[in-house]
Amino acid sequence: MFEARLTASATFKKILDAIKDLLNEASFDCSESGIQLQAMDNSHVSLVSLMLRSDGFDKYRCDRNLTMGMNLANMAKIFKCANNEDTVTIKAQDDADIVTFMFEAKKQEKISDYEMKLMNLDQEHLGIPETDFSCVIRMPSGEFARICKDLAQFGESIMISCTKEGVKFSTGGDIGTANVKIAQTNNFEKEEESVTIEMQEPVSLTFACQYLNSFTKATPLASQVQLSMSDNVPLVVEYQIPDLGHLRFYLAPKIEEDEN
Amino acid sequence: MFEARLTASATFKKILDAIKDLLNEASFDCSESGIQLQAMDNSHVSLVSLMLRSDGFDKYRCDRNLTMGMNLANMAKIFKCANNEDTVTIKAQDDADIVTFMFEAKKQEKISDYEMKLMNLDQEHLGIPETDFSCVIRMPSGEFARICKDLAQFGESIMISCTKEGVKFSTGGDIGTANVKIAQTNNFEKEEESVTIEMQEPVSLTFACQYLNSFTKATPLASQVQLSMSDNVPLVVEYQIPDLGHLRFYLAPKIEEDEN
DNA sequence: GGTGAGACAT
DNA sequence: ATGTCTCACC
Numbered sequence: 413m414f415e416a417r418l419t420a421s422a423t424f425k426k427i428l429d430a431i432k433d434l435l436n437e438a439s440f441d442c443s444e445s446g447i448q449l450q451a452m453d454n455s456h457v458s459l460v461s462l463m464l465r466s467d468g469f470d471k472y473r474c475d476r477n478l479t480m481g482m483n484l485a486n487m488a489k490i491f492k493c494a495n496n497e498d499t500v501t502i503k504a505q506d507d508a509d510i511v512t513f514m515f516e517a518k519k520q521e522k523i524s525d526y527e528m529k530l531m532n533l534d535q536e537h538l539g540i541p542e543t544d545f546s547c548v549i550r551m552p553s554g555e556f557a558r559i560c561k562d563l564a565q566f567g568e569s570i571m572i573s574c575t576k577e578g579v580k581f582s583t584g585g586d587i588g589t590a591n592v593k594i595a596q597t598n599n600f601e602k603e604e605e606s607v608t609i610e611m612q613e614p615v616s617l618t619f620a621c622q623y624l625n626s627f628t629k630a631t632p633l634a635s636q637v638q639l640s641m642s643d644n645v646p647l648v649v650e651y652q653i654p655d656l657g658h659l660r661f662y663l664a665p666k667i668e669e670d671e672n
Numbered sequence: 673m674f675e676a677r678l679t680a681s682a683t684f685k686k687i688l689d690a691i692k693d694l695l696n697e698a699s700f701d702c703s704e705s706g707i708q709l710q711a712m713d714n715s716h717v718s719l720v721s722l723m724l725r726s727d728g729f730d731k732y733r734c735d736r737n738l739t740m741g742m743n744l745a746n747m748a749k750i751f752k753c754a755n756n757e758d759t760v761t762i763k764a765q766d767d768a769d770i771v772t773f774m775f776e777a778k779k780q781e782k783i784s785d786y787e788m789k790l791m792n793l794d795q796e797h798l799g800i801p802e803t804d805f806s807c808v809i810r811m812p813s814g815e816f817a818r819i820c821k822d823l824a825q826f827g828e829s830i831m832i833s834c835t836k837e838g839v840k841f842s843t844g845g846d847i848g849t850a851n852v853k854i855a856q857t858n859n860f861e862k863e864e865e866s867v868t869i870e871m872q873e874p875v876s877l878t879f880a881c882q883y884l885n886s887f888t889k890a891t892p893l894a895s896q897v898q899l900s901m902s903d904n905v906p907l908v909v910e911y912q913i914p915d916l917g918h919l920r921f922y923l924a925p926k927i928e929e930d931e932n
Numbered sequence: 933g934g935t936g937a938g939a940c941a942t
Numbered sequence: 943a944t945g946t947c948t949c950a951c952c
Contacts, residue, residue: 486847489847496951521854521867522852523852524852525851526850528848529847693941821939
């Protein structure tokens with residue numbers, strides 16, 4: 413028996429909105445520690461990693477580990493039927509081929525339940541090594557989204573250059589070139605609006621705009637985003653989901669020679 | 673001579689929005705008691721019944737009964753030219769083949785009139801028997817619209833099951849199943865938000881989503897909707913138009929055997 | 933109250 | 943597929 417209950421279904425809606433463009437379907441691995449999802453995107457270029465800790469739920473019970481393969485478009489359809497303030501409960505039997513989503517409106521004057529068929533998905537087990545990064549940037553998630561959207565107008569890839577002083581986002585194309593520089597903020601700002609850089613050594617890497625812009629669909633989940641970079645290692649774009657877990661995206665840098 | 677004057681043309685706009693998808697054209701039967709429209713929808717499946725009482729108008733004069741066949745899309749186009757607060761006057765001669773719509777802005781700073789050709793439509797006279805229903809449900813019209821829209825994602829028909837305790841809307845399809853349960857509210861709610869059930873005996877009937885969703889176009893007309901059901905009798909979906917009349921839709925249930 | 937994103941209709 | 947409109951959120 414698996415059961416997980418969360419007061420605000422809005423969080424789930426945002427998670428689905430963030431990943432449903434990258435993943436047609438995905439396996440949710442449920443265990444005592446929480447719900448985890450790791451999958452390559454549809455084009456097998458970037459990697460999505462979601463972790464929702466069991467202690468972040470209002471109620472959580474997982475008698476036996478289980479893997480639920482879900483069609484994310486259908487799951488998103490179901491969550492569209494919930495209001496943001498509804499409480500959501502996810503239920504499955506240990507050996508089930510269906511999952512149940514139950515939405516309860518505040519005063520229980522309305523209770524809806526939706527059953528969805530589960531899918532058998534190929535299990536791709538992905539080892540993601542923990543790394544020390546040369547640069548770790550934390551900045552407002554909306555700012556990052558805005559920059560990726562703006563620069564996408566001018567080029568297909570964005571170079572992110574990080575030094576102790578700040579971060580530079582650059583691109584170029586037929587129209588011309590574009591550079592956006594963000595400086596580390598002084599400590600007295602609101603934390604939400606701050607830009608902080610932890611740097612071991614400067615890094616300059618180039619990434620495909622298209623994927624960065626997909627990742628920023630997660631912007632509503634967190635006020636800040638964390639970008640972790642090292643040479644020859646995938647970029648990690650991380651959104652902390654308050655009190656619940658995180659959503660991370662991994663994207664390998666473009667090799668210099670490929671850029672011509 | 674026929675003349676009917678209404679202070680807020682917004683009501684007429686909403687009525688047209690509610691029926692113009694179901695009916696390409698319709699006959700408005702004008703008599704001393706008011707304006708009535710009854711017609712099968714374009715696909716001859718559901719029935720639309722509109723009643724506007726003469727005493728609901730600011731001015732009403734009907735010397736001789738007359739039937740005006742109108743193209744509803746064109747009529748809607750004309751009403752789009754009116755502001756919601758404009759006063760509308762509908763005029764026709766007894767033997768006319770045209771109808772005139774006049775819109776007057778508040779301070780008469782703007783007066784527009786539109787003439788539209790009338791049509792000769794086959795008169796289909798529809799006897800609608802008055803029935804006692806096994807279940808009569810009153811609920812917020814927006815809630816009903818939301819449920820019909822949500823469930824339409826999962827199936828082509830909706831089963832409405834009514835017991836003394838509440839109403840259940842159910843559907844199912846390839847993705848899975850969906851159930852929405854609404855409980856009768858306690859009396860202290862705002863009347864607009866209340867759910868009330870008058871039940872003689874429980875009823876469970878199935879209807880085509882498509883038509884229910886057409887009916888809910890009338891939602892802006894009234895804060896509450898009334899659903900009346902009995903076995904083997906068409907569902908009545910009724911919107912009371914405040915101080916003026918009502919708009920009703922009739923839809924026969926699907927026969928059980930048809931559902932496979 | 934203004935803005936943004938969905939949904940609907942054309 | 944696009945434009946408009948309405949509802950929901952900020």
